[in-house]
Amino acid sequence: MRVFIAGIDGYLGWPLAQHLTARGHEVAGMDMFLRRQWVEEVGGQSAIPVYPMEERLKAFEEHFGKPLNFRKGDLLDYAFLKEYLAEFQPDAIVHLGEMPSAPYSMIDQAHTVYTQHNNVIGSLNILWAMKEVCPDAHLVKLGTMGEYGTPNVPVPEGFFEIEYRGRKDVLPFPRQAGSFYHWSKVHDSGNTMFACRIWGLRSTDIMQGVVFGTQIDAMGDDPRLRSRLDFDQCFGTAVNRFCCQAVIGHPLTLYGLGGQTRGFLPLRDSMQCLTIALENPAEPGEYRVFNQFEEYYTIEELALKVQQAGADIGLDVEIHHYDNPRKEMEKHYFHADREHLINLGYQPTHDVLAELRIMLNDLLPHRERILAKQDVLVPDIRWDGSRRRSTIIDEQLSTVS
């Protein structure tokens, strides 16, 4: 299968290119290296060294025995995108080319506007280019479980059948996102659903949980083939950040009560799920939604697992509650379906502790890189538009409860 990856230099895109190539697929991709810029802008760096693209491409060719079809370019450059897709004629497009950080989108007016412009217009360009030059391709678009927010009812996969005032319909499940970034993904979902309806495009919209991990099997040992792993407040996601904190002896930073429940999945599972979606495409005109996560956990449960994995390899890991810079419910009902991928053969990892031990061992050699940028471990971007570094609130919480 010919697979085009937008955002092929990123945390998911780079391993996905390898995973799909190892499975015998023909891969091409584009990237503007914006993720590298954003992480630098917020004062972070990848804990695992990221090599220049020329080095990555050289290692790719050595390891897989053929060059990777890559071009530097921006999804906002419609002419570039359309020409590349017209030439490559993909069977599938995986859209990973978006600005993925909630805090980054909340910094100020300029960052909110940048986020929604970049994500919404880039995604519209993909839809229009598909319609114009490869209308039979299957779009696998990365949404996020965060689109749903935290409703007090179970979260289905995209659509639900309801009875309301005596009548029935199957409707899109309402979205209640929690940041301007998450809303940009909601906007993309609406635009994609509509493009499938009017143009007969086909799409699988993946509501992905929070991914963590440093390894997939296809990578081998070449450091040039490793994916990035961010730990700053913007681009480091919860578990990845916890593991980086654990290896330098920094307390794990729980936001507020830590009862926030989210879907999570290891990087390996993300690769497995995306591959299943690609190899079992939607029908022409079909817009389907897959919820993609291994299991849902509270943030505190995950912190405790990182603490346990740390203890297993001799690390003493502390956990503290910090005042929450976000505006979100810190304890709430949560239940979400993820039957579609299971029905297509997804086998969840389940052994999260083993995965965490691998991560900690992978990160230990890079302690100095994390220590050098440890200022970005504790958040200061607040949902009220201000900047103030969070402080430990364990005592206040214990007097409350």
Added chain:
Amino acid sequence: MRVFIAGIDGYLGWPLAQHLTARGHEVAGMDMFLRRQWVEEVGGQSAIPVYPMEERLKAFEEHFGKPLNFRKGDLLDYAFLKEYLAEFQPDAIVHLGEMPSAPYSMIDQAHTVYTQHNNVIGSLNILWAMKEVCPDAHLVKLGTMGEYGTPNVPVPEGFFEIEYRGRKDVLPFPRQAGSFYHWSKVHDSGNTMFACRIWGLRSTDIMQGVVFGTQIDAMGDDPRLRSRLDFDQCFGTAVNRFCCQAVIGHPLTLYGLGGQTRGFLPLRDSMQCLTIALENPAEPGEYRVFNQFEEYYTIEELALKVQQAGADIGLDVEIHHYDNPRKEMEKHYFHADREHLINLGYQPTHDVLAELRIMLNDLLPHRERILAKQDVLVPDIRWDGSRRRSTIIDEQLSTVS
């Protein structure tokens, strides 16, 4: 009350400035005159002459005895917007500054991107500027009934209480918009709801039906105070276009079966409803949704009313079915609530025939202006991205039924 109008030169903005001033409110506003450009771009012109802004402002001052606080500027220019709002310190902002045409948004990639960029970013700028310089102001934002699409269940006002798999919640009603323009308004609604939640802003989001009409009481007889009235396929809405067709003897252009049901309201009612929303503001942190329409009709019912009103004043009006350039259901269930405005005192016009006769009489003196641009009366912008002029399909329909 100090009211700021974004889009004050437009079809609704210009009469609203007069209506509010006549009621004793202090009005200021901005406009970039983009509507004038868009209509020219698609080959149309306003049936009722639109004067240059300097002329409009002169007439305003003569009629109302005080100048209108106006500045030319773009909502995409954040610095300009923020400074203007900081100076004026509005109690309320009415956001009419968006590209309002479904067909225009469907022309090609460039027009889709233009529409969503203009509308989403302009609206984000208003939210951020409010947060930064006038957080207590009340945002009255114009959405559209078209955000809801045509679900098979009744449409509540923004939110509905549901029971799903044994649990209950009050959730945003799902949106299923029918053009990239309508989706831009859905995106705005999501962003606005979120800004109210995290920043404590207050907003009334008006899901407005299709407005028609040439007159409001506050205007008086000065032609410089009249509002525009477009009849082209992009910026002319159904009833306005039918009336322009009627006065030049062009058949009314029903799309497909004509069973599409939509909420409609006369321009007078739109002014009345917006005023009610302004004078009964939302609470701090509240995001409320009003459905705003006089009644819902099928497009065919309205065409028959225009035919009747024409007959009343001696015009012989034909109605034809044209092949539908849009992708939409041409017969469907439709029921929508509009209790919030009624509860606050909205008195619907009801005598639509009388309103249509006024419109036809207002348009008769401008027959030459419509005849000069009659090429734009029959649509050619199709939802599949092509351009092909619709043709009369009465015979196919009669053989089907």
